[in-house]
Amino acid sequence: MRNYRLDDEGGNQEALFEWAAYQAGRMPELEYLHHVPNGGRRDKATAMKMKRQGVKAGVPDIVLPAARAGYHGLYIELKAGKNTTTKKQELWLEYLKNQGYFTAVCYRWEAAAELIEKYLLNAEELEEAGQTWGKEGKNKG
Numbered sequence: 001m002r003n004y005r006l007d008d009e010g011g012n013q014e015a016l017f018e019w020a021a022y023q024a025g026r027m028p029e030l031e032y033l034h035h036v037p038n039g040g041r042r043d044k045a046t047a048m049k050m051k052r053q054g055v056k057a058g059v060p061d062i063v064l065p066a067a068r069a070g071y072h073g074l075y076i077e078l079k080a081g082k083n084t085t086t087k088k089q090e091l092w093l094e095y096l097k098n099q100g101y102f103t104a105v106c107y108r109w110e111a112a113a114e115l116i117e118k119y120l121l122n123a124e125e126l127e128e129a130g131q132t133w134g135k136e137g138k139n140k141g
Helices: 007-024 028-031 044-052 087-098 108-123
Strands: 063-064 075-077 102-107 131-132
Touching: 007 028, 007 075, 007 108, 028 063, 028 108, 028 131, 063 108, 075 087, 075 108, 087 102, 108 131
Parallel strands: 075 102, 102 131
Antiparallel strands: 063 075
8 A cells, every 4th residue: 555644634535545446346335435525625716616516514524325234325534633523524424324324433544444344244233323433442332
């Protein structure tokens, strides 16, 4: 794998998508894993244009549109370092959970990869949606 800046979310996302590309032969659903580009710093004009086009604050970073074990799909908010979720992110995660999606906050790309693999291969073993993965240990419910 390439060297990525793992102290920021962008580097963690790049590492996660490189991992997904390597794993797609084993888990073909990973071809449909995608990032929702709602975050990031932009100039005011670009931010206004994107808002008019439907960008909404708080939407989780990563989406896997694959149904498993009664869930419609998987939404992940990926964090790095000491970052925490915003109120809008928490509202989105709760809304999506209530709509039948598995939702989680993952700290580091490795935690997201572990969750995605478990979701695709052993989803019936997952606990209730709304977990935190990879912060202070392997998996915190």
